Amino acid sequence: MQAAGVAAPLKVDIREKRFRSTEGVGVLALRDLSFEVGTGEFACLLGPSGCGKTTTLRILLGLDRDYSGNIRMPVEGSHRIAAVFQEPVLLPWRTVEQNIRLTLPPSLKQVVLDELLEILGLSGLQTLYPSELSLGLARRVALARAFATEPSILFLDEPFVSLDEATADRLRRLLVRVWSARPTTALMVTHNLREALFLADRIIVLSSRPAKVIGVFNVDVPRPERDADQLDRLVLAFKQHFAGVEGFA
Structure with a gap:
């Protein structure tokens, strides 16, 4: 968390975002x-499916500029932004490395990747191609690519969606390991409450569409202590705090 009086590196104030659906219907997102x-800080943007989380992330990444409001991005550090999406988006004709x-960037072209690959369980796989990887391994490569850039801020868009729970849990733990080893400001969007409670320092809770912030939940339990029993207690505390709010898995 930042020291008192220090400006947050990411400040979001979106007054309105509208788009037209494929059927031509206007949508207030x-x-x-x-x-x-x-x-x-590792923050999670939590909200029900379809509430506008990915739309928000697209705006933050500069992929959608058709909105009213203001975004302030990091002004210190490397100024680099990294993103991990729902699909690994690997080039099939290039190896893992x-x-x-x-x-x-040019300043990091010759950087040694051994430690990063070791943390993510990719050692020895550098010469493989994406077609030779499982989806879980491909998503590890996507994480490695993001952290290798030493970004000022990292955005993650439900990077473990569609995985079986055992694989997703392993990747969440690997994400915690690599983020702890290479800390950066991070914002992850998810609709999975337990995932957010396991990963985040703070959860920013969104309403259904049109999305707005309905509250914040601070996760004060140290990450090493967030076992299954502790997560059950955190889930209960969260649901008590946001009684009546639906849509969280």
Whole structure:
């Protein structure tokens, strides 16, 4: 968390975002959506499916500029932004290591990746191609590519969706390990409450569409202590705090 008086590296104030559906119907996706993410904080944006989480992330990544409001991005550090999406988005004609190095800035082109690959369980797989990887391994490569850039801020868009729970749990634990080893400001969108409670320092809770912030839940339990029993207690505390709010798995 940032020190008192230090400006948050990410400040979001989206007054309104509208788009037209494939059927030509106007949709109000976001309205009066405001939140901040502190320096070195791992925050989760939690909300029901379809509420506008991915739309918010697209705006933050600069992929959608058709909105009213203001976004302040990090002004210190590397100024680099990294993202991990729902699909690994690996180039099939490049090896694991080539895919990781593809987005590195000139200053990091010769960086040694051994430690990062070790943390993510990718040691010895550098010369494999995406077609030779399981989906779980491919998503590890996507994580490695993001952290290798040493970003000022990392965005994650439900990177473990569609995985079986055992694989997803392993990847969540690997994400905690690599983020702890290479800390950066991070914002992850998810509709999975237990996932958010396991990963985050703070959960920013969104309403159904049009999305706005309905509250914040601080996860004060140290990550090493967030076992199944502790997560059950956190789930109960969260649901008591947001009684009547539906849509969280």
